[in-house]
Every structure is written in C-alpha cells, then in structure tokens.
Amino acid sequence: MSKIEQIAVVGGTHGNEFSGIYLLKKWQKNTQLLKRNSINVETVFANPKAFEANKRYIDCDLNRQFTLSDLANNKLANYEQSRAKVINHQLGPKGNAKTDFIIDLHNTTSNMGPSLILLKSDDFNKKMGAYVLSVMPEAVVVFEDQISMHEHYFLASIADQGVIVEIGPQPQSVIRQDVLDWMENMTNAILDFVELYNKDELPDLPKQYEAYEYVESIELPQDNKGERIGMVHKNVQDNDFKPLKAGDPIFTLFDGGEITYQGDYEAYPHFINEAAYYDNNLAMSLGKKRIVTID
Amino acid sequence: MSKIEQIAVVGGTHGNEFSGIYLLKKWQKNTQLLKRNSINVETVFANPKAFEANKRYIDCDLNRQFTLSDLANNKLANYEQSRAKVINHQLGPKGNAKTDFIIDLHNTTSNMGPSLILLKSDDFNKKMGAYVLSVMPEAVVVFEDQISMHEHYFLASIADQGVIVEIGPQPQSVIRQDVLDWMENMTNAILDFVELYNKDELPDLPKQYEAYEYVESIELPQDNKGERIGMVHKNVQDNDFKPLKAGDPIFTLFDGGEITYQGDYEAYPHFINEAAYYDNNLAMSLGKKRIVTID
Known part of the structure; x- marks a missing residue:
C-alpha cells in the first residue's frame, strides 16, 4: 500500500450527533491540533443544514448515499443525495479518490463506548485496530468488512481507506464531555497511527487481539x-x-x-x-x- | 379540599418522549390498569402530530402554552397553541376545570431517575410526595411551587391539582424498559395515593422528608x-x-x-x-x- 498523504476528518454527517461537529469547530480554530508531518488533513462539515434543523437528516440518511450507482444517478436529487455528490466531488471521486483516508465521526445513543468501525481487514486496518487499542484500552474494534468498500454506502467508503469513529452513549442533540474526550482521543490516536505507519515507525503491537464483526x-x-x-x-x-x-x-x-x-x-x-x-x-x-x- | 374524582393522565405532551406515549397505548388497550374505585381516569395523547414527526413539538413547546392569558389569546394559533386551547376545553377550563387532577408524563435525557414534580405545597401534594417516596424509595420529589398554579404555563396547571412525572435518563425517541417501568410504577403510586386520600385511609407517613425546590x-x-x-x-x-x-x-x-x-x-x-x-x-x-x- 502506498503512503496515506491526504486525510479528511468528517463531522456532522448526522446533524444531531454533536461531538464531531463541536470538535470540527475546535480544530478549525486551531489547525495545529490535527497536524502531523507526513500527512495533510482536511476537515469537512458534511450536513450543515441537518445540524441547523437539529435533526439527523433533512430528506434521507446521508450516510447511506455513497454507493457508486447512487452517486452516478442524477435523479437522486434531494438534499442529502445532493450533498453526497458534492462531498464525493470534494473528497473522491469514489474509485479514484484524491483523498487517501477518511475518518468519519459519529455518535450513538447506545452504550458502545469509544468504538472504531473498520471497513476492511487488510494490514493497515488490522494494525490500526491494534494501535488504537494499545493507546485506548477502553476502545472496541468492530469490523464491517462483510462487503467491499465499493459496495459500502457509507461516506467513509469514498476513499480507498476509511473508518467510522462511533462514540456513545450520548443522546441526540447533546454534548457530553466524556464522549467528546473519547472522540478527540481516538481521532488523535488514528492520526498518530497513520504518521507512524507512513514512517514505518510503528511500535511493537500484539500479534493477536479481540474484535467484533457485524x-x-x-x-x-x-x-x-x-x-x-x-x-x-x-x-x-x-x-x-x-x-x-x-x-x-x-x-x-x-x-x-x-x-x-x-x-x-x-x-x-x-x-x-x-x-x-x-x-x-x-x-x-x-x-x-x-x-x-x-x- | 374536596375529593379528587376526575383525573386525566396525559402522555405525549412532547412528541419524542416515548414512555408516556407507549404507556397510554397499553392503558388504552386495558382500561382496568388505571381503574380505582373512587376516581374516574381519562387518558389524553396531547401532541400526536409531534410524535408522528418524531419531534418535541411542531411549532412551539406545548408545555409552555397554558397561562390564562395565552389560552385566552386567539391570535396564538399555531399547532401547539391550538392544541393547548383544545386540551384546555377538554380538561379545563383553567380556573374552573372539570378535571380535578392532572398527571402529565415526561422523559428527560438527564439522570434524574424517577422524579415527581409538584406544583403546590399544600397538604395533598406534601402527602403525595411522602407516599410516593414510601413505595418508591428511589424516587425524588421536586417542588416547582415558586409561582401559583394560575401563573404556571404547564399543561398540568389546567386543573386545580397537577403534577409532572419526569423520568430519565432516556435519549429522545427511544423506549428504555427501566424508564418505562419507573413511569408506570410512579403513575400507579400516585393513583393509589389519591384513592387512599379520598377514602381517608392513608397509611402512616413520615412527618418529615427531604425534597428539592427549583x-x-x-x-x-x-x-x-x-x-x-x-x-x-x-x-x-x-x-x-x-x-x-x-x-x-x-x-x-x-x-x-x-x-x-x-x-x-x-x-x-x-x-x-x-x-x-x-x-x-x-x-x-x-x-x-x-x-x-x-x-
């Protein structure tokens, strides 16, 4: 695998999942916080209109709109379907993306703690799981790799590599400090991992670990x-x-x-x-x- | 105080607070569950359109529309302002209500456990607090009696006696069994209390207890x-x-x-x-x- 050079950190894919949205505000004010030497990090506020309306979405779930066929279907023209095409243009296009890796930030009302959802089980993702668990022992790694990235409808599937950071429990439309801190720590752990992976400077990681699969x-x-x-x-x-x-x-x-x-x-x-x-x-x-x- | 004969149990005043709404469905299917000898219990689904939209309200917060002046102001005509007038006609009118006592069922995302919010501190309410605590030691009693019932803008203030059953933590738009059970138990405890109060058969209650005031x-x-x-x-x-x-x-x-x-x-x-x-x-x-x- 070639180096990961261009990363997008995405928040507000769902408008009532506040942690990612408030972290984006913080990172946009202080761009040093996400900076790493070997990578360029872009931040994207995916669904600002849903946030304004304090809802998950306006017309349909944005995080289900990223299959290749839906992205190519110009008849799909409601707000989220249009946002999907804009975001695909900005970060993709899917299949030949200018972005190497997407981190999409989500909250859940479920008691999932800090969960890292991996969409592939290649060397990069397996080591990412091991690294995140080594610095955040309270984290949980979940594979949703039952289908290929091309087939996935998630925003994070635009790039060849993408993960979902899924933190809970947090009610919709609320900011909890514990949940915000977990999300910030996991995002930093992932960026640190990519930096170390790029430089071939990863620390020793366990050869085996427990995770879950959907x-x-x-x-x-x-x-x-x-x-x-x-x-x-x-x-x-x-x-x-x-x-x-x-x-x-x-x-x-x-x-x-x-x-x-x-x-x-x-x-x-x-x-x-x-x-x-x-x-x-x-x-x-x-x-x-x-x-x-x-x- | 004269006997409490006509009671309204209200759910869905906020459309995304699900416990009261699902309990109403249950009680409407099996009307025996709320039956007590000395009282007549009516159930009211206050904001069905907000529930359908899966939101707290359509136009404005229904539970802030029940001051006498707002109820008399026909220019206030949006959905919740109209619902307030309809509910006031059905259960009230405020100041001369056909309903003696209103139990309004709410959820909160806060970790308040099973809370009973009392709007008056007369003998009836103070004894209700003591009785509920005696059968539900995990309950909390909160007085919001800083203003009179006439001045309150809550739905429960239509009648001369009214309380708010406020149970959490529960995310909006979710049903948790623990929260549902607490709400059902507290509603039953309140109805049992009224029955015993009416019949002058209350058990010995502590002469003092701890509560909170807003x-x-x-x-x-x-x-x-x-x-x-x-x-x-x-x-x-x-x-x-x-x-x-x-x-x-x-x-x-x-x-x-x-x-x-x-x-x-x-x-x-x-x-x-x-x-x-x-x-x-x-x-x-x-x-x-x-x-x-x-x-």
Whole structure:
C-alpha cells in the first residue's frame, strides 16, 4: 500500500450527533491540533443544514448515499443525495479518490463506548485496530468488512481507506464531555497511527487481539399490523458487546411477555436501542467475536 | 379540599418522549390498569402530530402554552397553541376545570431517575410526595411551587391539582424498559395515593422528608457573538441532585478552560444537559434542598 498523504476528518454527517461537529469547530480554530508531518488533513462539515434543523437528516440518511450507482444517478436529487455528490466531488471521486483516508465521526445513543468501525481487514486496518487499542484500552474494534468498500454506502467508503469513529452513549442533540474526550482521543490516536505507519515507525503491537464483526440487524417486535409491541429487554439494554446466548431474554413485550434470543451463535449485540434506528424499526446489531491476527 | 374524582393522565405532551406515549397505548388497550374505585381516569395523547414527526413539538413547546392569558389569546394559533386551547376545553377550563387532577408524563435525557414534580405545597401534594417516596424509595420529589398554579404555563396547571412525572435518563425517541417501568410504577403510586386520600385511609407517613425546590436555570457558556464555547463539566454530568458548592467546576470550555460555580448557596443541579433545553441554551436547573414537614 502506498503512503496515506491526504486525510479528511468528517463531522456532522448526522446533524444531531454533536461531538464531531463541536470538535470540527475546535480544530478549525486551531489547525495545529490535527497536524502531523507526513500527512495533510482536511476537515469537512458534511450536513450543515441537518445540524441547523437539529435533526439527523433533512430528506434521507446521508450516510447511506455513497454507493457508486447512487452517486452516478442524477435523479437522486434531494438534499442529502445532493450533498453526497458534492462531498464525493470534494473528497473522491469514489474509485479514484484524491483523498487517501477518511475518518468519519459519529455518535450513538447506545452504550458502545469509544468504538472504531473498520471497513476492511487488510494490514493497515488490522494494525490500526491494534494501535488504537494499545493507546485506548477502553476502545472496541468492530469490523464491517462483510462487503467491499465499493459496495459500502457509507461516506467513509469514498476513499480507498476509511473508518467510522462511533462514540456513545450520548443522546441526540447533546454534548457530553466524556464522549467528546473519547472522540478527540481516538481521532488523535488514528492520526498518530497513520504518521507512524507512513514512517514505518510503528511500535511493537500484539500479534493477536479481540474484535467484533457485524453479522446482522434485528428488528423490534411488531404485530401483524406493523405496530410496535415490545422493547429491548432491560437485561440487554446498555450491555453492548456482552454475549447473548440462545434462550436469553432479548425483548420485553408491552403486555408483559418476553421474547428470547434464538440464534445459533453466541451474539455480541451493539447499537442496542440506537434512537436513529427506530425509523427502520431496528432494535440492535448482532456481531460475532473475531480474533484478529497480524502477520 | 374536596375529593379528587376526575383525573386525566396525559402522555405525549412532547412528541419524542416515548414512555408516556407507549404507556397510554397499553392503558388504552386495558382500561382496568388505571381503574380505582373512587376516581374516574381519562387518558389524553396531547401532541400526536409531534410524535408522528418524531419531534418535541411542531411549532412551539406545548408545555409552555397554558397561562390564562395565552389560552385566552386567539391570535396564538399555531399547532401547539391550538392544541393547548383544545386540551384546555377538554380538561379545563383553567380556573374552573372539570378535571380535578392532572398527571402529565415526561422523559428527560438527564439522570434524574424517577422524579415527581409538584406544583403546590399544600397538604395533598406534601402527602403525595411522602407516599410516593414510601413505595418508591428511589424516587425524588421536586417542588416547582415558586409561582401559583394560575401563573404556571404547564399543561398540568389546567386543573386545580397537577403534577409532572419526569423520568430519565432516556435519549429522545427511544423506549428504555427501566424508564418505562419507573413511569408506570410512579403513575400507579400516585393513583393509589389519591384513592387512599379520598377514602381517608392513608397509611402512616413520615412527618418529615427531604425534597428539592427549583431556584433558577443556568445557561451554557457563550462568547459575545452568542456562539457556544463550552459544555457541562464531566464532574457534573449525570450527577443530578448531587450538591454543587462555590468553586466546584461546572463547565468545561472547548479550549480546555474551566468555569466554576460561583453561587452563594449549595445548589442541587437537575435537568443536567437536557437535550431539549439547548434550544434556549440552558445547561441545567439549580435547586435547593427542602425539608418537607407534614402537619
């Protein structure tokens, strides 16, 4: 892999996830903070109109608009679809991007702590996970590499390398200091990693570490009219990345009943009860544990 | 005081506070759940359009529209101002209401636990606080009785007696089971209390208990252009109802500085970092401890 020279740090992809937006303001006032010798860092405020409206998005979720076919489809012309094309022009174009690496900053209402979502499992990403865990032991590494970067619809997939920094729990439209500090520390750890990777000066890293990989999303219980009839079970709430075994309660019904997890694998739920996922009636993501080995 | 015969239980006054809305659905399906012998209970879904839009409100905060002068002002005609007049017609009219007692159900993003906000400090309210604490020791009682019911702009002030059930922490647009359970338990405790009060069958209650009273609201730090320059300090975040003394840090500035509390009284912050208060740039409410004595 060639060196990472041009990096974009993106905040406000969702207008009510405040940590990235306020960090961008800080970094834009003091550009020294993101500076590293071997790289050039650009900051991008992805969805200013949604921030102004204090909403996740105006017309549709911006972070689902970056497949090659959607970017090429000029009939997709609402606000976020238009922003996607502008951002692709600015940082991309996807497939032949002038940006080498994108760090996209997000918050979740789920108790995921400081999570680093990696979209590839090549040497660069596996070592990034190891490095971030070495300087932030409280961090969690999650792979969403089940499809290629080309197929991903995330903003961070415009470049050949991209990650999502996902920090919670934080309610929508709130700034928590602990969450802001985690996001700033993780962003700095990633930039430090790239600097060291470019210079071939990485410290010794563990040859193996534990991470998670995305498997599937599961829905909140509904009746046959599509009405919601239950909620995330209190035993699962806030227990992101804690194992769930077949037979464990997963939902409580409003009438008092319970639904248990019936999967055929030990699941590690995350994005548990994320507010933004109610739009699609999603209750949580399920993952598996993955042992990452560095060659 | 005459008996409480007609009660309204109101949910969805704010459209993105889900606990009350989902409890109403449950109670409307099974009307036995709220039934008590000496009272008639009506349920009211106050702001259905805001719930549909998944927002606190469409045009303005419904729970600020219930002063006598605003209710009488026909020029105030936006959605929530119109809803206020309709609800006042249904449950009131304020000053001569057909409803004896209103229980208005709210959520907060702040770590307030199950809080009971009382708008009067007469015998009925003081005993209600004592009774609720006796059956829910984790509850907190807060008096917002600094002005009369007539002067209050809250929905619950339509009737001669009204309380706000305020449960958190819960992000906007989410249902947490722990928060839902607390709200259901507190509503049942209040209805049980009214039943016992009506029948003059209250159990022995402590003659004194600790509560809080609202004193003032304080703002997030801004520069002289009105731009936000800081956030709630991590030592204060989630510490609702924990004392704050002069000299304690209260805000962290984005540039790294700190602002300390400089008040002349031991303050008990609550509604700390409530998402909905950012509209008015409010950081939290400050209260004082109050010893409530029952004669």
